[in-house]
Amino acid sequence: MNYLYFLYIEFLAKHQIPQIFGDITFYCIPITIIFIALLVVVLALVLVERKMLGWFTQRKGPNRVGFWGILQTVADAFKLLCKENITPNAVDRFLFNLAPVIMFTPALVVLGLIPYSAEFTFANFETNSLIYIVFAVLPVMSILIGGWASNNKYSLMGTMRNISQVLAYELPMAFSLLGVITLASSMNLGKITLAQNSANGILGWFWLPCIIGFAVMFISILAELNRCPFDLPEAESELICGYNTEYSGMRFALFYLGEYSLLFANALFLSVLFLGGYLSPFGRYLSTMLFAGQFGEILLYFEQAFWLILKSFFIIFVIIWIRAVFPRMASFDLLKFSWTFLLPVSILNLFLMVILKFITGGVYA
Amino acid sequence: MTNIETLKLNLGPQHPSTHGVLRLILELEGEKIISCKPDVGYLHRGMEKIAEKLTYIQYLPMVDRIDYLAGFFYSELLCENIEKALEIELSERVKAIRVLMLELNRIASHLLWIGAFLMDLGAVSPFFYTFRERELVLKYFEKVTGQRMMNNYFVFGGVRRDIFDLGDVKDFLKILKNKIKDYERIIDRNPIFKQRTIGKGILEPDIAFNDSITGVNLRASGVNLDFRTKHCLYKDYEFNPVVLNGKDSFSRYRARVLELTLSASIIEQTIEKLEQNGELKQTLIKPLGLKLPEGEYYSEIEAPRGLAGCYIKSTVEERPYRLKWRTGSYYAVNLLRKLLKGVYLNDAIAIAGSLDIILPEVDK
Numbered sequence A: 001m002n003y004l005y006f007l008y009i010e011f012l013a014k015h016q017i018p019q020i021f022g023d024i025t026f027y028c029i030p031i032t033i034i035f036i037a038l039l040v041v042v043l044a045l046v047l048v049e050r051k052m053l054g055w056f057t058q059r060k061g062p063n064r065v066g067f068w069g070i071l072q073t074v075a076d077a078f079k080l081l082c083k084e085n086i087t088p089n090a091v092d093r094f095l096f097n098l099a100p101v102i103m104f105t106p107a108l109v110v111l112g113l114i115p116y117s118a119e120f121t122f123a124n125f126e127t128n129s130l131i132y133i134v135f136a137v138l139p140v141m142s143i144l145i146g147g148w149a150s151n152n153k154y155s156l157m158g159t160m161r162n163i164s165q166v167l168a169y170e171l172p173m174a175f176s177l178l179g180v181i182t183l184a185s186s187m188n189l190g191k192i193t194l195a196q197n198s199a200n201g202i203l204g205w206f207w208l209p210c211i212i213g214f215a216v217m218f219i220s221i222l223a224e225l226n227r228c229p230f231d232l233p234e235a236e237s238e239l240i241c242g243y244n245t246e247y248s249g250m251r252f253a254l255f256y257l258g259e260y261s262l263l264f265a266n267a268l269f270l271s272v273l274f275l276g277g278y279l280s281p282f283g284r285y286l287s288t289m290l291f292a293g294q295f296g297e298i299l300l301y302f303e304q305a306f307w308l309i310l311k312s313f314f315i316i317f318v319i320i321w322i323r324a325v326f327p328r329m330a331s332f333d334l335l336k337f338s339w340t341f342l343l344p345v346s347i348l349n350l351f352l353m354v355i356l357k358f359i360t361g362g363v364y365a
Numbered sequence B: 001m002t003n004i005e006t007l008k009l010n011l012g013p014q015h016p017s018t019h020g021v022l023r024l025i026l027e028l029e030g031e032k033i034i035s036c037k038p039d040v041g042y043l044h045r046g047m048e049k050i051a052e053k054l055t056y057i058q059y060l061p062m063v064d065r066i067d068y069l070a071g072f073f074y075s076e077l078l079c080e081n082i083e084k085a086l087e088i089e090l091s092e093r094v095k096a097i098r099v100l101m102l103e104l105n106r107i108a109s110h111l112l113w114i115g116a117f118l119m120d121l122g123a124v125s126p127f128f129y130t131f132r133e134r135e136l137v138l139k140y141f142e143k144v145t146g147q148r149m150m151n152n153y154f155v156f157g158g159v160r161r162d163i164f165d166l167g168d169v170k171d172f173l174k175i176l177k178n179k180i181k182d183y184e185r186i187i188d189r190n191p192i193f194k195q196r197t198i199g200k201g202i203l204e205p206d207i208a209f210n211d212s213i214t215g216v217n218l219r220a221s222g223v224n225l226d227f228r229t230k231h232c233l234y235k236d237y238e239f240n241p242v243v244l245n246g247k248d249s250f251s252r253y254r255a256r257v258l259e260l261t262l263s264a265s266i267i268e269q270t271i272e273k274l275e276q277n278g279e280l281k282q283t284l285i286k287p288l289g290l291k292l293p294e295g296e297y298y299s300e301i302e303a304p305r306g307l308a309g310c311y312i313k314s315t316v317e318e319r320p321y322r323l324k325w326r327t328g329s330y331y332a333v334n335l336l337r338k339l340l341k342g343v344y345l346n347d348a349i350a351i352a353g354s355l356d357i358i359l360p361e362v363d364k
Helices: A002-014 A019-027 A028-056 A072-082 A093-110 A129-138 A139-149 A151-186 A188-197 A211-224 A249-274 A286-290 A295-326 A331-360 B047-051 B058-064 B071-085 B093-122 B126-146 B166-189 B192-198 B205-210 B247-277 B328-339 B345-354 B361-364
Strands: B007-011 B023-029 B032-039 B293-305 B306-314 B323-328
Touching: A002 A019, A002 B306, A019 A028, A019 A093, A028 A072, A028 A093, A028 A249, A028 A295, A072 A249, A093 A129, A093 A139, A093 A249, A129 A139, A129 A151, A129 A188, A129 A249, A139 A151, A139 A331, A151 A188, A151 A249, A151 A331, A188 A249, A211 A249, A211 A295, A211 A331, A286 A295, B023 B345, B023 B361, B032 B293, B032 B328, B032 B345, B047 B058, B047 B323, B058 B071, B071 B293, B071 B306, B093 B126, B093 B166, B093 B247, B093 B345, B166 B192, B166 B247, B192 B247, B192 B345, B205 B328, B247 B345, B306 B328, B328 B345, B328 B361
Parallel strands: none
Antiparallel strands: B007 B023, B023 B032, B293 B306, B306 B323
């Protein structure tokens, strides 16, 4: 961050703009980048998911709007914006309108905690990862508010399912995070990434020593995101659409946007914890190899972000793959699975990590 | 102890899984169903009353719509009744053609059910896979009869025209056999699918008998009752009805998959017969001014969703005095009262789906 900062100030000084202006605007740049990138990524994600589901099911997926269907989600978003915002009579108007906004905010917050490249973390606290966990659960508040305010029986049932599900899967998630924290000796996501930097490349990343934790975390994230096979809160064959049954138009779009940005954020989180974050899988970075000097160093930021996003897209691909293959779980099996299997396993994983740390000491510093 | 408030929930008619035609009035305690009251009639078209106003040949194109997924079976029933009344013997080739079409229709119907059932359970892909194979059957129907679903192919005394391109059917059977293995790989071995179907929706044979359940649902409860074994069309065919002892949703699913293979083997036998006797000999009944002798006629057949029957009372007029249909799904809907009691909502959809209820057949 410092390096970019000096570059920026230098650039402004050349054009005789006072430094105070640079100090203020410098921090707006990453926010804007993140926001725009998020919108683009979400639009792309929806398209990618529909395309891939199409391929899994012997279809072509959307292919009418734009070349290769590339503008399909843009068209969908535009349609949603143009649609009438229906507010049913018996809803609690204030809460009904509030819920979609709350859904989207935490997704933005958590994206600021991710280290996209070595010096590019928007909010770099020492306890980054814990804050992530806290904020990543907040959307359940919005679901609770929206489901309750909708005054619809299906919404209410979807909400109840969602809350019990998030409660059940939050703990295994936190315990497997603790395993990683033990290995990395840090709660900072940037330092966790750096702890995975070793000569072994891919084998040095935490997915290998922490494979149980990786699996537990992956399953818990599926449940937190209401993704198949844990998509009970919005099981369309039972609950119509779950908590957002009554929502339409822009409000529905916000829920949708929130869901997909959380999917993206959680995939990023997972790749930071277990897949080496922004580290290159080859051990060396292409940009510093090919371009010497300043240009290569600037390019390095983008390359690191590229690796991180590539890894997260791999995780998203697996999530979509699972959706194409698995049916939905039964609600009580789902809770049983978490409390009686995932939670003990994740605690066991934590013990294993402590032992591993104790034995190897130096390797995972 | 305080009173526990229950939640009354109208599952349908405006609901994605009942798509406008069935209403289940559920009483819920949390997500547990205390009572279930099916409310049918949203798709009632007055099929039986209309019959009293139409001549037999005018009514014939309508009967395909009683069960749009198994139309051949219902036109077969009507034709059979009239052939019985006028005492007409069908030639071997006509019989073979009818069996071929009926069994292909059964395969198409079961394939659709497999997809829809998995869709009810929340799996999206199998729906498309089974539709892909069903498409081949419908393409063949279109080739021979000119229609994909409402075929109107059987007529009184025979079929509308001879069959051709049996190679298509052979190719289809080959594909189907491979694909059934694929289904087994993606569905049967799926742990979540097993968890959601094994031991769910237990249907005891005596309850099934008392509620007049027939067809695959009954056979999956361990009762060997297949009306094909008694039917005149199937006299010369060798087959063993699929009987499973599981009583649950899983065995109902398995039974349908096994029936695909069974139907395929019957079709193979018909193809042999069709290739042996080449010419179509049939004496079609002149439909204009057709009057049945006075009396009551009844015919029944094993349709994909259980026993289907057609009753006609004739008073020597051009129109039937009374016509009544017996369909399998009607009794299956009633069974929901018993099967859904005490289960949780998301099992309820799976159990209701496993019974293969088709609402046009219920409402008629």
